Amino acid sequence: MGRRTVRGAVVAAVLCVVVGAGVGPGAGFEAVAAPDAYAYDFADGARTVEGAASTADAVGLEPGGVYRSTLPVNGQLYFRLALDATSNAYVSATAVPRQGATVASTDGVKVSVQDTDARSCSYDSTRFGPSRSPHPVAAWASRVTDGETTACQSAGTYYVVVERIDSPGSSSDDWDIELTYVSEPGLVNKSSTEAPESPGSDESWDSASPDPLTGDAVRRPGGAGFATATPVGKGVWRDDITPGRTLFYRVPVDWGQHLYAVAELGSSGVGAGGGGRHVSSALVMSLYNPARGYVDDESLLYDGRQTSAALDPLPPVAYANRYGSGDRVSGMRFAGSYYLVVHLGEQMTQRFGPGPYGLTLRVQVTGAAQDAPAYLGQSVPRDTFAVTDRDREAAAGWADVTGEDQGVAAGHGGGSGGNGDAAMRVVAASGIGTGSLLVLGLGLWTVIARRRAGRA
Structure with a gap:
């Protein structure tokens, strides 16, 4: 459960590449994924x-x-x-x-x-x-x-x-x-207890969905729990998912901002659209707020052809949302990291095979960030209901995802949160060739050995 040594991380990197070298594309990534689909x-x-x-x-x-x-x-x-x-x-x-x-x-x-x-x-x-x-x-x-x-x-x-x-x-x-x-x-001061107007009224929030994002997707492996949810922001994100597995992503959404999300499941090539073969609610995308409160979910029917599911338009994040009716309004009551949780039903194995299946997330956060309410103090944990610069950088992929902050490291592993594990996930997702990674690992190992010899 503690940190791994540098040497241990290098050995793990070399073994991951060697074990996965003959398994085809994506083998390096799969080598660091959790073997248990229910982990x-x-x-x-x-x-x-x-x-x-x-x-x-x-x-x-x-x-x-x-x-x-x-x-x-x-x-x-x-x-x-x-x-x-x-x-x-x-x-x-x-x-x-x-x-x-x-x-x-x-x-x-x-x-x-x-x-x-x-x-x-x-x-x-x-x-x-x-x-x-x-x-x-x-x-x-x-x-x-x-x-x-x-x-x-x-x-x-x-x-x-x-x-x-x-x-x-x-x-x-x-x-x-x-x-x-x-x-x-x-x-500091008692706020109004009136919720925002519902869509369609004169003072309603904008309920129109923006045009879906297009362009090349960036591979971003999902986490295996709330604590290790992968940070993502506006963009098109790509991962693979197997039946029975659940992937976690977190999206920073500030006060006054809208969140939109679409999950697309790629075609399988197995009985696509024919013979009445299908799985209802094959994939479910759920949204939880920063306190892990349920907000909304959407599911999709799968018949072997590509298909997508989008969350219904949500209100902008506002303190007064808590006075609204229904989870979709009252759940959007504070800023912070919102969690997109994607699950692929285990019935997919019987109908279309064990996969993996291509998953694409199209995420948008729109609107200018507004000032936070005047709180009397800090939340516990601190900044739970805020979006920090580090949150924004991590979502954009700029921050060091091997940091020790809970929830920063993203991956499929068993929850150790070790820096070596997180680093290897980034390397695996980046598509570095097998030979390059072997050379890198052996080079690091050699440097460490020489330094130890020098000290001796």
Whole structure:
């Protein structure tokens, strides 16, 4: 889980190239990809906790904390929060079914926040949907102090309830879950509690989608979890995806800006459009906000021919969106990194083969960035609800993606976050030839050996 040595990184680079040298195009990239299509990168340093069966034994969660636990079949777990009277608290739970799990379209996860009298502050549930393919899904709940109601406004103890939604015939295996707790400070001055007008009114936000981006796509391997989501900005991005796999990307969206996204699945050449062969909801693209709150999703039917799915037009990011109705409006309530999560259903293997399939993302962020609301303090973690220069540079591909900040390194690996792993992903994606990489690796190894000999 720690850093790899330089020598270890070089050895890994050489082995990746040697192992993949005879496997065809893209072998170098595949060599560093996770072999398990169901792998999920849990955040480095996530604390393992045991959810309680009763509020009396609930473990306390800290602002900015990331936790890992397990959710049994038909399970209901309790966690504890200690909240002040001004901050907004957001807790998200990502459910990760294990390999081989059987799920129904109505299966999923539900999260709620309750006070000490069992009154609900908010709740949300997310389900696997018609693809019936096991993949990470996240739901969130909150305690907010800037609403019009008087419930859940006081300081004190609150409880997070994480529930598993199961159907008869679903797998009885435990699900892994990743919990995050983000704190948003209150405002200096109370803001208006009116949501933006809906499209079609005189004062509505622009709901027209821009013309889709064209041009050559840039290869950008997706991450395998929220914590290792690959940063992308405006552009056309390319990756390969196999059935059962889920790829994570994060897009910085500032106050006042619009986000548009289109996912395109390439043609397979297998029974294209013929014989009635198809997979409904073959690919699902979901959007989550910076607190990992569900915003929207779109799916596509696949019959072997290229096809695409686009998110419906979303409102510009605004603080007042939280007072709107529906996830598509209320979810766009703060600036920060929005997550595009793309899953390819495992049924694709039976109908069209194991792949990989070409995935193209066309991402646009439009509009001028506006000033942030006047917060009383900083969010926890810091800058969760902001777009920094580093975020913009990483999304454009300028920043060093081997940095140690959580979520900066992008890749398919098992969540170690090591600098050597991230560097090799960049090398693999850049298309450097096998011979060049071998020479580079051996040269670095030689330099290290000579320096050590000199010191000796």
